[in-house]
Amino acid sequence: MFDTLTLAALPAEDDALRPAVRELAESATADMPTDVRARSWMGFDRAFSRRLGAAGFLGLTLPPQYGGGGRGAFARFVVVEELLAVGAPVAAHWIADRQSAPLILNFGNEAQRRAYIPPICRGELVFCIGMSEPGAGSDLASVRTRAEATATGWRVNGQKIWTSNAVHGDYMIALVRTSGTVDDRHAGLSQLIIDLKAPGVSVRPISDLTGDAHFAEVFFDNVDLPHDALIGEAGDGWKQVTAELAFERSGPERIYSSVILLDAWITHLRTAVRDDVATLDLVGEFTARLATLRAMSLACTARLARGESPVVEASLVKDLGTGFEQELPDAIGRDLAAHPDQPVDAELYRALLYVTHIAPSFSLRGGTREILRGIIARGLGLR
Template identity: 75%
Template sequence: MFDSMSLQAIPPEDEALRPAIRVLAARSTKGVPADVRARSWQGFDAAFSRELGKAGFLGLTLPKRYGGGERGPFARFVVVEELLAVGAPVAAHWIADRQSAPLILNFGTEAQRERFLPPICRGDLFFCIGMSEPGSGSDLASVRTRAERTASGWRLNGQKIWTTNAPHSDYMIALVRTSGTAEDRHSGLSQLIVDLRAPGVAVRPIADLAGDAHFAEVFFDNVDLPADALIGTEGEGWKQVNAELAFERSGPERIYSSIVLFDAWVGHLQRAGVREGPAACLVGRFTARLATLRAMSIACTALLARGESPVVEASLVKDLGTALEQDMPVAIADDLASRPDEPVDPELLRTLTYIAQVAPSFSLRGGTREILRGIIARGMGLR
């Protein structure tokens, strides 16, 4: 595992994408306060996603015949990094571009590819992912939502929870049980494409401490789906979803959730004339951790570029990355409190408040810390 995480470089042809995407990102965030930009991958802006699609920045890794850029994972890394670095609103296209499209490309039928991939590349079609369920915690294999075969396809019943952007999405890719029981664990799980406007689907937003409602509960009450709603092979859902999670855990988004706060704080230190002492040392430590994690994330991208599925490596990046993201608001709050007479811009305080409120979720989304460390331990032969 550690050999595969060796230092890698982003190819020059992919680095060349930075100027153009930087212009679009800057345009989308011009005049937007830091506390709004800090919501970056919860920031839903369908018009901006369509603008990215028109410019060719969505579906970068997909074949051109489906509207994609037919480039490698490094191209997407550059685009994502530039968007997150300034807090551009990416939520609308995020899941479809990052996970749903590669999943459909790799496991879907040709009809599914032709139907779904071109509008994803245009930024016209939005997806969410149905994995978590009430009472299951991080035990994804205990799925109880069930799809039964019918004469015309599938009938779906059950519930999903913590589904990001379900109220704004067109479709969900749901992990469901098509045979056996929850005690059968990985056996009998399949993935279905669910039209969220179908009769019997109910979506209820969940408000968080910050007053946002990015998550939702989704209920399925005798939802009839066509036969071609199945992605891949029935009963192979566990294998497919693990390949999907490698895309979710390996990118730069597992490093930059607190980056807008970090930049706002550094700007505050510069304006306050803080050039040395504990605060300057803290900036250095965070910068060093960011640089190391970025190198590790690039190494994961290199594995994806070679056609590998870096499940263990991506878990390592995600675990260490979310630790950094959670450490930042605590340390920044302590630093500001250590100089109580120093004026602080209200925008910085609003940004700090927001990140401090949502930071506990960083080690939950995409797999809890405990689950990830179990994956890492197995990969190292320790369990």
């Protein structure tokens, strides 16, 4: 059920991380044009991720015995906010740090924790998440990829789609069916760690409108895995994946996808010395909405810091944040078009084109709008 989100402030000791993170992020983006920084989510740079790991900015919420920082969710909030604010390339560590390592910590066995979490904290492993499938989309209970028990472990057959960074990935955590049929819905689902270099795994990149290939299809053809590929207990996959999605949906990454474009547009307005009321109102509206969304995200972070799983609240942040991110490029494009006498910087124009093209994907990643609103409706007792 839904609980009221209570405003939360960043603890001073976590906010104190900003200068060091900002220096590292700005050094990585100093020579990047605006349109490249606008690709922050998709910016893949293993060397930068290793630098973050060496500086202690990955695995902040994980225990020190596994290489983590032993801090709370607020510390990670600060780091993510600083990285996205300048458009630093985060894709190489993004999923592993945010989802995979906490999932393995909470549900994996000790051998899995020792094997995977320390290199994740060092920025050395790239993980991807195998959830969506053709014909299933965000209806994760409809997954058909199957893992059959064998004498030595598991044999996987099936397909995943819209898998972020699978092309670069080392491992996938896949939601698969280990018993029953699709008609059983949530029952019989499990999560497996799959080595993407294993025989029988093939990855096919999907090019988007921008020309990038962030997404991919992944095929499993009689992929044999050891017993310890299973995370937790067989059949507990649905419980595990819903807990995992709370990490994915509630953070500042759900409100800052278009922030580089927003900053570039406001810089343009200062140069253009424009004072028309409609434009000023638009800047004020976006600023107020961003501040409100940030406050909601912080409130969710406070609940995560208390060990709670704000599934409904995180879905609200993700749905409202995605709407904000998708409206920005359209509104900015129309504002620029309404003032054809004022020249537009080439970098701003390219950033606008990129974000306009990629924005439809914002409501795919992390759960479609329809699925999120179903979760919200159930949490509010409306269905």
